[in-house]
Amino acid sequence: MKQRLSGSRLARYWTPFNSERxxxxxxxxxCRPKNNRDGYCGVRGAVDGALHSFNYGKSLAATEEVIETEAINHYSPGARILSMGNIGCMMSCSFCQNWETSQIKHLDQQLVRDYSPQQVVDICLENRIEIISWTYNDPVVWHEFVVDTSRLAQENGLKTLYKSAFYIEEEPVNELIDCIDIFSLSLKSMNPVFYQKITKARLAPVLERIKQVHQSRRHLEISQLVIPELNDADEDIKATAEWVVKNIGSEVPLHFVAFHPAYKYTHVERTSIDTLLRARKVAKQMGIRYVYLGNTYRMDLNDTLCQSCGATLVRRYGLAAETVGLNEASRCTGCGEMSPITNPWGGRQGSTILGGHKDLQRSIRFLWNAEVQSAHVMRTDGNAGDDKLRIRRIGSHSVTEREMQHGLDRFIVSRQGSEDKGIVISWDSDKQYQFFPVLDRAHFPVSSENQERIIPIKRVGT
Ligand code: SF4
Incomplete structure (x- = not known):
């Protein structure tokens, strides 16, 4: 039997099958597990003739990120989110970008923390984060905790975001529609054989559930990881764009996201920018209005332009977004045309901009490179109270200060522009901080081995 997480509770969405299963x-x-056996995902299984969930409240470290990490560009650009990632998955993609935590047989249990719904909501409230994101590993197999916490979050005035490959049944999706504000859904390919062979799932239910969310009129954006030799041909891109236009409309944003070699699919290079540009051209020719290219760090690639006068509404570089041409009613400040952006000024507060270049007593210095242009910064000596950090960007003369409130000890930093060459994080307390390289958006890095290999780190005073 595979490793099981400690603790369990009665799951929803199951029926007795026979006297044994x-x-x-x-x-x-x-899945139809026998007593003391688990389903395919490894986090639900049979206990004394009932189906139990083993991952209620079990999560990777709560991490502050920005909404762009979730392939959401048309809702509160630049908003801070609290990313919550579970363990286990109902699929088994050979290219999985989070395989160390999605495939439970590879899980290091030391990564797993326990949260209650109230604790998750409190972290948001104390750190003034307005959106909870269910992300990294697929939240489908975390359903009970996601629904309970999302309901509580909405009662407390927070918004909720669900990032998923969406291999899920109709009834639980109805429950999600009631408590999720923003859906970022991953459509991996339009080829049923791709789904069967590469993801170990089926395409048809995914398409039906995407249509279900679209019909609910919840905020929806679609992303597709573009994987060399698997789904990067013009025909693949055309098929995706055609389905989107026909079934959910040309206004739904479509994100083509660069892949990095991972898990069992390591014989190819990262997706090239030329491939992504070709995908964008094909999708635009098919009629998709808003096409974005994920995991790219270049100016002028991912801006949102006014469809009437062509002015820049939102300027983006990597994960950074700046609302430059919108008023509070979400209209273009140039011509007054209504934009597709919901809540254009939401969820930004958090850092204080400082003058001067002085670092604090202890520091970590990190230079961006071709592989790594964003990273998680994590307090590694336990979550012991509040702390203040100073963040200086090498080359751009920007210095900000941010507070780490109780309950939050991990946050993302990313390259903000071509002049931003690297970053110095400094602090005065005796706490310990460490960088974890983020290789893709919605990637939860767990390993420090790569860090030693690819990141030049200089520690001062630690
Ligand atoms: S969620 Fe899916 S993979 Fe997990 S036990 Fe249920 S049917 Fe099986």
């Missing part, structure tokens, strides 16, 4: 009805896989 129960049937899980949460995702289309419909």
């Amino acid at each position: 129960v049937e899980c009805t949460l995702c289309p896989r419909h």
